[in-house]
Amino acid sequence: MNNERIEFDAIVVGAGLAGSAAAMVMARKGLNVALIERGQKPGGKNYFGGAIYTHAIAEVLPDYMDRRPPFERPVTEAGFWFLSRDGITRMTVQGGKLNAEPADAYITLRANFDMWWAEQAQAAGAFLIPKTAVVDFIREENGQVIGVLTDRPQGEVYAPVVIICEGVNNLLAQKLDLISHDLEPAHIALAFKKVISLPMETINARFGLSDDEHGLAVSVLGDVSLGLPGMGFVYTNKTSVSVGLGMMLDKLAEYRLRPYDILDRYLDHPAIAPLVKGGQLLEYGAHLIPEGGYRAMPRLYTGGAMVAGDAAAMVNALHWEGTNMAIIAGQQAAETALEAHSRGDFSEKVMARYEDRLKDGFILQDLKQYRGFANFLETHPQFMDVYPNFLNDALGQFFSAYGKPKKELFRGMLGALTDRRTLFKAAGDIVSMARSVMGW
Amino acid sequence: MFHAVVAVKQVPDTTNIRIDPDTGNLVREGVPAIMNPYDAHALAAAVEWKRRLNGRVTVISMGPPSFTTTIREAIEMGADRGILISDRKLAGADTLATSYVLAEVIRAIHNEDPIDLLLFGKQAIDGDTAQVGPGVGVRLDMPVVTYAVGIRAIDLDDDTVVVERRTERWTEIIETPLPALLTCEKDIAEIPFAPLPDLIKSLRYEPEIWTIEGPVAFEQDMIGVRGSPTIVYQMGTPPLPEAGEVINTRETSIDAAVTFVFQKAEAAGVLGTILGGEK
Amino acid sequence: MTARRFWVFIEQEQGKVHPVAWELLGVARRLASQVAEEAQASGDEVSVEGVLLGHQVRDIAAEAIKYGADRVYLIDDPVLAQYRNCPYYMSIAAVAEKHQPEVFLIGATTLGRDLAGAVATALRTGLTADCTKLEMGEVKGAKQRLLQATRPAFGGNIMATIVCRKHRPQMSSVRPRVFPAAPYNPDAVGEIIAEETGVTEEGARSCILEFVHAQEDTVDIEYSDVIVAGGRGVGGPEGFAVIKALADAMGGVVGASRPCVDAGWIKYPHQVGQTGKTVRPKVYVAAGISGALQHKVGMQNSDFIIAINSDPNAPIFEVADVGIVGDLFEVIPAMIKEIEARKEARV
Numbered sequence A: 001m002n003n004e005r006i007e008f009d010a011i012v013v014g015a016g017l018a019g020s021a022a023a024m025v026m027a028r029k030g031l032n033v034a035l036i037e038r039g040q041k042p043g044g045k046n047y048f049g050g051a052i053y054t055h056a057i058a059e060v061l062p063d064y065m066d067r068r069p070p071f072e073r074p075v076t077e078a079g080f081w082f083l084s085r086d087g088i089t090r091m092t093v094q095g096g097k098l099n100a101e102p103a104d105a106y107i108t109l110r111a112n113f114d115m116w117w118a119e120q121a122q123a124a125g126a127f128l129i130p131k132t133a134v135v136d137f138i139r140e141e142n143g144q145v146i147g148v149l150t151d152r153p154q155g156e157v158y159a160p161v162v163i164i165c166e167g168v169n170n171l172l173a174q175k176l177d178l179i180s181h182d183l184e185p186a187h188i189a190l191a192f193k194k195v196i197s198l199p200m201e202t203i204n205a206r207f208g209l210s211d212d213e214h215g216l217a218v219s220v221l222g223d224v225s226l227g228l229p230g231m232g233f234v235y236t237n238k239t240s241v242s243v244g245l246g247m248m249l250d251k252l253a254e255y256r257l258r259p260y261d262i263l264d265r266y267l268d269h270p271a272i273a274p275l276v277k278g279g280q281l282l283e284y285g286a287h288l289i290p291e292g293g294y295r296a297m298p299r300l301y302t303g304g305a306m307v308a309g310d311a312a313a314m315v316n317a318l319h320w321e322g323t324n325m326a327i328i329a330g331q332q333a334a335e336t337a338l339e340a341h342s343r344g345d346f347s348e349k350v351m352a353r354y355e356d357r358l359k360d361g362f363i364l365q366d367l368k369q370y371r372g373f374a375n376f377l378e379t380h381p382q383f384m385d386v387y388p389n390f391l392n393d394a395l396g397q398f399f400s401a402y403g404k405p406k407k408e409l410f411r412g413m414l415g416a417l418t419d420r421r422t423l424f425k426a427a428g429d430i431v432s433m434a435r436s437v438m439g440w
Numbered sequence B: 001m002f003h004a005v006v007a008v009k010q011v012p013d014t015t016n017i018r019i020d021p022d023t024g025n026l027v028r029e030g031v032p033a034i035m036n037p038y039d040a041h042a043l044a045a046a047v048e049w050k051r052r053l054n055g056r057v058t059v060i061s062m063g064p065p066s067f068t069t070t071i072r073e074a075i076e077m078g079a080d081r082g083i084l085i086s087d088r089k090l091a092g093a094d095t096l097a098t099s100y101v102l103a104e105v106i107r108a109i110h111n112e113d114p115i116d117l118l119l120f121g122k123q124a125i126d127g128d129t130a131q132v133g134p135g136v137g138v139r140l141d142m143p144v145v146t147y148a149v150g151i152r153a154i155d156l157d158d159d160t161v162v163v164e165r166r167t168e169r170w171t172e173i174i175e176t177p178l179p180a181l182l183t184c185e186k187d188i189a190e191i192p193f194a195p196l197p198d199l200i201k202s203l204r205y206e207p208e209i210w211t212i213e214g215p216v217a218f219e220q221d222m223i224g225v226r227g228s229p230t231i232v233y234q235m236g237t238p239p240l241p242e243a244g245e246v247i248n249t250r251e252t253s254i255d256a257a258v259t260f261v262f263q264k265a266e267a268a269g270v271l272g273t274i275l276g277g278e279k
Numbered sequence C: 001m002t003a004r005r006f007w008v009f010i011e012q013e014q015g016k017v018h019p020v021a022w023e024l025l026g027v028a029r030r031l032a033s034q035v036a037e038e039a040q041a042s043g044d045e046v047s048v049e050g051v052l053l054g055h056q057v058r059d060i061a062a063e064a065i066k067y068g069a070d071r072v073y074l075i076d077d078p079v080l081a082q083y084r085n086c087p088y089y090m091s092i093a094a095v096a097e098k099h100q101p102e103v104f105l106i107g108a109t110t111l112g113r114d115l116a117g118a119v120a121t122a123l124r125t126g127l128t129a130d131c132t133k134l135e136m137g138e139v140k141g142a143k144q145r146l147l148q149a150t151r152p153a154f155g156g157n158i159m160a161t162i163v164c165r166k167h168r169p170q171m172s173s174v175r176p177r178v179f180p181a182a183p184y185n186p187d188a189v190g191e192i193i194a195e196e197t198g199v200t201e202e203g204a205r206s207c208i209l210e211f212v213h214a215q216e217d218t219v220d221i222e223y224s225d226v227i228v229a230g231g232r233g234v235g236g237p238e239g240f241a242v243i244k245a246l247a248d249a250m251g252g253v254v255g256a257s258r259p260c261v262d263a264g265w266i267k268y269p270h271q272v273g274q275t276g277k278t279v280r281p282k283v284y285v286a287a288g289i290s291g292a293l294q295h296k297v298g299m300q301n302s303d304f305i306i307a308i309n310s311d312p313n314a315p316i317f318e319v320a321d322v323g324i325v326g327d328l329f330e331v332i333p334a335m336i337k338e339i340e341a342r343k344e345a346r347v
């Protein structure tokens, strides 16, 4: 057996969205990049809702549309559904910006997308090493990272710079003391979903989509999460529907809830059940989302290493945005690695340029702006419960003529709310929601 | 120097198989393809002995181009050389045509680099036929030991191998002259976690692709559909048997349910059997 | 006039016949009868014939006749005293060349599987493994009826019917217990024809140095009248104590589904199903078994099936003659109590 050192110009850990983006950017500029992925294939076990934002893809791969990305459908209708106990209020938009071509966002399945995304990195020259997990780092005495240790025998791989894109389990970030602990349960949502297969025509008919070039992506609030902080989602794939929800881990633990039961209850909801009726369960899966936001982020770099994507808690929970941040962060880390190579300096000082780059872009700005949102749902449970029910009652009254004077009707509608929450408080809620979103 | 050849086949992971409820057809899409598990264990045994005797392992496989992933996996596990026999004209082969092609390929390898041991899986989990191994043995006029669970010794001076073979009733310890062909159970060797350098080597490895153009000349009548005496005449889903009566303990009592079962058994004439087999 | 011979390999080891041989004689008789009319019309002679190899096994040849063989080819030679692949397949291939059987059935036991592939290759003919249904049927384009051999494929999810148009013999292997044994007729007559092996000890090549008999429990669930089988629903290795208690009360043996074997709760010889044993006891109790296809193919030929499962929708109820929806840990003790009480009442 040869005992030669395995050496690359750069190592990327994790062939997810951030990782393959980073590998692609570096390989394209001629670096010899190892992209190490613990799964059998990229994306095999990765899960999301979900929709992927094209602005980020275009940034890293301008001609992506010519490379046949495995998109399911463009998002042509987006918005919120509010579920009451037995009703639904839909608030969605179509048209306008959503008609853009290529679309702003595409619904996709990660197993397919991540595979394709990693193939683009490979096409750029990155060397994908699957079925191998990075477990630790090789470091010099001064702490400078000079390689990684994998779980295989003779598993050392050397490189002057390592980009950590390990996803939500920030074990490697912890090994480098970039963060001192696991993410706190209060900062993690557990998302679980079912993918249910249905014929394309059935999906189009049930969701009011004219063909498979139209797709729906909605967040679902209200009677999904048993009144606890949490949010559901529905995405239409080509021949399947993804339905799931995310809830904060601490609440699941506190109330001893079993995700499967909650999801089944949600799928049994009278407004949801008919949408997936008769479908066949293709997969059931669960994944964590780091929703701690800005305040839960680790340090982003150290000598010879940087962290990007979910591993650095780069997720905007309200907008289900994570993929775009992961991709852009991966790209920025890669740019920094390229700069380090051209300078021949991989010290902490050069790695710090990564954070500067992020501050200039939307990621850190957005994350900072939304920093209060994680706490928002928690401190305002009425968004899970009172308002969805109010909306349904109120609109229900509005649209059933009743034969009453209109004045009375509006009084009744207001009553539907004030029975639940005083007007004053409701106004306050709206202000504080706006605040958390706008980052005031 | 010791030279082992292992025949490996790629199979759909049948633990993951789904059937289209409407058409009754197998859904191949998304069903992961794996190396036939028995072949993987056979390969692990070959690699173990190659390390012990300082030899080489060649893997061969007949199938479509997608089988290269399985050959790479074999390299990862420690094989030195991988040959994929792939050609449209070979498609549709049954076990007889498969054994013909593999035997001819093995003959060609043997002429250039003599083989001591040929290892096959006990059976391929997609068809469960267990015919190809013995078939190749017959064609090459080689001694065959099926259901091998262990290799006790390989003596390259004496040209013998001692194999443990497990049958339903006992384990046989068999001595056979080399070259010999074994078909292997999983017990033959554990599959180790491959070292990183071997994985990297496999990722860079390009399997040799042999076609009907060469290097082996196959007889046209012996390969593919033409060389296969058996044909699939019909396909269908298994018939549903008639369901019996079901009683729910939540609707009656447990004792009532048991009594009901005994009544049914009596009516079917098997009560005596239930009561301890008395006639 | 030609002879249409339906052959059955009479498997024996150390003088003990594998009962699958008698099952296959029954099948061969039925297949022969399916071509009787057609044969009569063309004046062909139809016969069911056994092929028996071993040393000092003439008694077995006589038995085979009582199970319905018209003729038995007996190759009795010291070189065949123990089963070995080479001398067996070579001897059989030689007699088959000589007598040209039309159909050749072999039991899909370890021995039979070892042999069948070699014989088929030596005769350059087709072989269909593990058949669950065999018929002589009309096939488009064929002058005579052909053997239609149906077998499970792809993990039992599909049944494929396979024919072998041109090559002879049409060979099939059949797992034990898929078919019932042929009726035994002590007065049946037939002829025993001695054949030569032609293989010498040198030609046999391999040599069995030793037989190691396993000490661990080698249950023979295939031929038990009563099987009480437990599945994942028993919850763990301890759960099989309950299963065993019922099996004891009924004078039967313990069976299991594959996950229990995989998890190490119980040993492989107890496994029922596609990758385990095929069984057809008089009574089969399935407790805590969901009834996956791969399990059902191994037990659905049982005479009387009792299913116990807490899930009313479990597919096992589809094959059961009678089912109890309930907790096996409550139902089984009640059954044992009832059995004991009834036994008591009888004495």
Ligand SMILES: Cc1cc2nc3c(=O)[nH]c(=O)nc-3n(C[C@H](O)[C@H](O)[C@H](O)COP(=O)(O)OP(=O)(O)OC[C@H]3O[C@@H](n4cnc5c(N)ncnc54)[C@H](O)[C@@H]3O)c2cc1C
Residues within 6 Å of the ligand: A013, A014, A015, A016, A017, A018, A019, A036, A037, A038, A039, A042, A043, A045, A046, A047, A048, A049, A050, A051, A052, A053, A132, A133, A134, A135, A165, A166, A167, A168, A172, A191, A192, A193, A244, A246, A287, A288, A289, A308, A309, A310, A311, A314, A315, A320, A321, A322, A323, A324, A326
């Ligand atoms: C239910 C759900 C819905 C979502 N919906 C959306 C949405 O609609 N739109 C959106 O933009 N975002 C969405 N997100 C968020 C988004 O999926 C993530 O933010 C994004 O996937 C992060 O990408 P990443 O590359 O950082 O991590 P990942 O995609 O998780 O990739 C990490 C990779 O690293 C590998 N890995 C981990 N550890 C190791 C190791 N030690 N060694 C080697 N490899 C390792 C993993 O196998 C994996 O392939 C959703 C998330 C969830 C859970």
Ligand SMILES: Cc1cc2nc3c(=O)[nH]c(=O)nc-3n(C[C@H](O)[C@H](O)[C@H](O)COP(=O)(O)OP(=O)(O)OC[C@H]3O[C@@H](n4cnc5c(N)ncnc54)[C@H](O)[C@@H]3O)c2cc1C
Residues within 6 Å of the ligand: B014, B015, B016, C154, C155, C230, C231, C232, C233, C234, C256, C257, C258, C259, C260, C271, C272, C273, C274, C275, C276, C277, C287, C288, C289, C290, C291, C292, C293, C294, C295, C298, C308, C309, C310, C311, C314, C326, C327, C328, C329
């Ligand atoms: C190629 C292939 C070959 C296979 N070969 C075989 C084979 O040979 N044999 C085999 O068995 N399987 C085989 N399988 C596996 C098979 O598909 C099933 O996975 C397996 O049979 C399921 O075993 P089970 O019924 O014990 O477990 P499960 O499917 O998990 O069922 C357990 C059942 O127990 C019930 N239960 C739980 N608790 C209780 C209680 N307290 N009281 C009563 N009921 C309870 C549950 O309702 C459930 O129905 C094979 C699969 C493949 C793909």
Ligand SMILES: Nc1ncnc2c1ncn2[C@@H]1O[C@H](COP(=O)(O)O)[C@@H](O)[C@H]1O
Residues within 6 Å of the ligand: B007, B008, B009, B036, B038, B039, B060, B061, B062, B063, B095, B098, B102, B119, B120, B121, B122, B123, B124, B125, B127, B128, B129, B130, B131, B132, B133
């Ligand atoms: N196409 C093939 N290529 C290589 N080896 C094969 C092929 N088909 C079968 N084998 C080998 O033969 C064994 C028995 O296969 P089977 O007779 O199909 O059950 C397998 O375990 C493999 O070792």
